[in-house]
Amino acid sequence: MSVLVYINSNGEKIAKNAFEAVTYAKKLGEVTAVTNGKADDSMLAQLGKYGADKVLVDRSFEGIDEQQITKMVATAAEKVGANTIVFSNDLIGKAVAPRLSVKMNAGLVAGASGVPKEDGTVPVNVFSGKAFGFVKVNTDKKIIALLPNSIQVEETGGEASVEEFAGNAGDSRVKVKDTKLPEGDIPLPEAELVVSGGRGLKGPENWDLILDLAKELGAATACSRPVADSDWRPHHEHVGQTGVAIAPNLYIAAGISGAIQHLAGVNRSKVIVVINTDNEAPFFKAADYGVVGDAFEVLPKLTEAVKKFKASN
Amino acid sequence: MKILVCISKAPDTTTKISFTDGDTKFDESGVKYIVNPYDEWYALVRGLELKEAQGGSVTTVTVGTAEDEATIRKALAIGADDATRIDVKPEDASQVAAEIAHFAKEGGYDLVLLGKETIDYNGSQVGGMLAEHLDMPFISLAESLTIEGTTATLDKEIIGGVQTVEAELPLVVSCAKGMAEQRIPNMRGIMAARKKPLNVVPSSNAAKNTSFEKYALPAPKSAVKLIDPDNMDELVALLHNEAKVI
Ligand SMILES: Cc1cc2nc3c(=O)[nH]c(=O)nc-3n(C[C@H](O)[C@H](O)[C@H](O)COP(=O)(O)OP(=O)(O)OC[C@H]3O[C@@H](n4cnc5c(N)ncnc54)[C@H](O)[C@@H]3O)c2cc1C
Numbered sequence: 124m125s126v127l128v129y130i131n132s133n134g135e136k137i138a139k140n141a142f143e144a145v146t147y148a149k150k151l152g153e154v155t156a157v158t159n160g161k162a163d164d165s166m167l168a169q170l171g172k173y174g175a176d177k178v179l180v181d182r183s184f185e186g187i188d189e190q191q192i193t194k195m196v197a198t199a200a201e202k203v204g205a206n207t208i209v210f211s212n213d214l215i216g217k218a219v220a221p222r223l224s225v226k227m228n229a230g231l232v233a234g235a236s237g238v239p240k241e242d243g244t245v246p247v248n249v250f251s252g253k254a255f256g257f258v259k260v261n262t263d264k265k266i267i268a269l270l271p272n273s274i275q276v277e278e279t280g281g282e283a284s285v286e287e288f289a290g291n292a293g294d295s296r297v298k299v300k301d302t303k304l305p306e307g308d309i310p311l312p313e314a315e316l317v318v319s320g321g322r323g324l325k326g327p328e329n330w331d332l333i334l335d336l337a338k339e340l341g342a343a344t345a346c347s348r349p350v351a352d353s354d355w356r357p358h359h360e361h362v363g364q365t366g367v368a369i370a371p372n373l374y375i376a377a378g379i380s381g382a383i384q385h386l387a388g389v390n391r392s393k394v395i396v397v398i399n400t401d402n403e404a405p406f407f408k409a410a411d412y413g414v415v416g417d418a419f420e421v422l423p424k425l426t427e428a429v430k431k432f433k434a435s436n
Numbered sequence: 437m438k439i440l441v442c443i444s445k446a447p448d449t450t451t452k453i454s455f456t457d458g459d460t461k462f463d464e465s466g467v468k469y470i471v472n473p474y475d476e477w478y479a480l481v482r483g484l485e486l487k488e489a490q491g492g493s494v495t496t497v498t499v500g501t502a503e504d505e506a507t508i509r510k511a512l513a514i515g516a517d518d519a520t521r522i523d524v525k526p527e528d529a530s531q532v533a534a535e536i537a538h539f540a541k542e543g544g545y546d547l548v549l550l551g552k553e554t555i556d557y558n559g560s561q562v563g564g565m566l567a568e569h570l571d572m573p574f575i576s577l578a579e580s581l582t583i584e585g586t587t588a589t590l591d592k593e594i595i596g597g598v599q600t601v602e603a604e605l606p607l608v609v610s611c612a613k614g615m616a617e618q619r620i621p622n623m624r625g626i627m628a629a630r631k632k633p634l635n636v637v638p639s640s641n642a643a644k645n646t647s648f649e650k651y652a653l654p655a656p657k658s659a660v661k662l663i664d665p666d667n668m669d670e671l672v673a674l675l676h677n678e679a680k681v682i
Pocket residue numbers: 320321322323324346347348349350361362363364365366377378379380381382383384385388398399400401404416417418419449473
């Protein structure tokens with residue numbers, strides 16, 4: 124079976140969630156990747172390592188305009204005869220996959236968390252991570268948008284051939300005026316390690332406690348909703364049911380009570396560490412490791428311990 | 437300016453999730469429904485602010501049954517001018533988007549606003565689908581929106597940052613945090629809402645491209661391992677050797 128996977132190659136390197144999408148597609152059939160822009164052939168050829176046989180690249184336009192990408196992917200699907208199309212359910216996938224599903228009349232499984240089961244249903248996360256659903260697609264064509272960080276990338280070897288093609292993407296109707304990518308920051312949705320602070324840290328002047336630990340670990344930083352609402356931290360750091368939902372390998376929460384709405388955004392983390400003065404804080408029920416103690420004392424000690432560990436490893 | 441805001445209900449955020457009928461249906465007994473926060477706090481309120489500043493109207497549209505009318509009245513109480521309910525149980529994003537598109541095509545709206553996702557199925561699907569049906573650009577995850585003449589300027593979240601974009605109306609915009617501040621309806625709004633039109637229109641029998649066959653709850657977490665606050669070396673060792681995350 125021919126499977127098409129859309130890859131964003133506009134950045135300096137291809138992100139890990141793209142390799143996850145290729146790995147996923149490889150489990151379903153023979154993989155062609157499709158992308159656009161100026162990325163050089165050698166960068167695209169490495170998609171072969173994860174199972175892509177071929178990469179189609181439309182060099183006539185750059186960027187991530189959702190209408191152009193939709194048209195290009197539809198053209199590529201026709202060209203390779205793919206009935207299954209895989210996206211990463213990142214910000215681009217969320218904008219493009221729904222459009223494409225209407226254009227191609229293909230049922231969309233948004234937020235897939237694993238490969239299809241024997242009966243063909245695909246597992247997805249629902250109720251903000253509080254449950255799974257199993258989705259059946261009722262159309263011949265289907266689109267699966269895979270949640271970032273939900274499967275392991277697998278290297279199967281090989282190099283993909285890179286072929287230029289005309290995706291008939293048309294013109295963009297959206298003008299990009301300015302792009303701000305804060306330097307040095309690790310984008311939260313992709314971060315593997317996250318250090319997060321709540322109201323227990325008392326005020327923005329104390330955030331060095333969080334930032335120092337994050338820096339030592341190479342982690343991204345996050346916060347609870349009241350912290351963002353009080354402008355102690357920028358609102359893109361707000362995680363939870365009404366903020367960003369994340370699934371890092373490690374989530375360290377200091378001075379956060381663990382309200383159900385907060386947990387909804389972080390419960391897919393592989394390992395959770397909770398630091399809280401109150402041994403009855405609900406977060407301890409969702410934690411793997413807990414430290415009952417004052418974050419103002421524990422965080423510096425933890426930062427020191429990480430420093431020591433890094434020095435000796 | 438004619439503004440359409442898509443409003444969906446969602447279970448209250450404290451709802452305990454469980455399933456019935458052999459885990460094939462969400463157990464709605466005792467569930468309290470609210471207006472999906474992204475639709476209410478961001479899409480609806482920004483729509484109202486634009487209308488207040490520049491004139492025009494704000495209509496809400498909901499795909500749902502008579503049970504949804506309490507949440508629709510809340511949107512009216514916050515300030516929408518009128519509401520339409522498309523009378524069918526929403527079961528799939530493709531169905532909901534096609535139903536709304538069928539309705540919206542007639543209306544000549546300049547701007548279609550919706551929340552970035554619902555907090556139950558978290559699909560983030562309806563906006564993009566709707567834009568394709570209506571052949572409009574789709575600006576996803578917008579954090580701000582201003583309009584001058586027929587040109588919209590928006591800040592939208594992109595991976596690792598923010599992008600400022602410009603597009604001509606009509607547009608579909610999915611709204612995220614930053615777009616507006618929550619408004620609590622006052623008594624006058626609640627009274628006025630009772631008299632505002634809530635039109636019920638029949639479904640266009642849109643197809644459902646997907647269906648939920650079964651649900652499952654995640655395996656319960658094992659008990660937390662407590663670590664002495666004076667022994668952070670132990671925590672680091674556990675994270676390295678046992679959890680293997682650093
Ligand atoms: C519709 C709705 C949606 C919501 N969405 C979200 C969401 O997306 N994300 C979110 O986070 N919240 C959300 N909330 C809010 C949520 O209910 C909680 O109010 C919020 O998460 C609490 O934030 P917090 O844990 O930082 O603060 P608090 O609940 O005030 O907890 C502070 C914690 O810090 C501890 N503490 C105090 N001092 C110290 C110290 N020195 N050292 C260590 N620990 C200390 C305390 O014991 C306490 O557990 C939502 C609420 C509603 C109603």
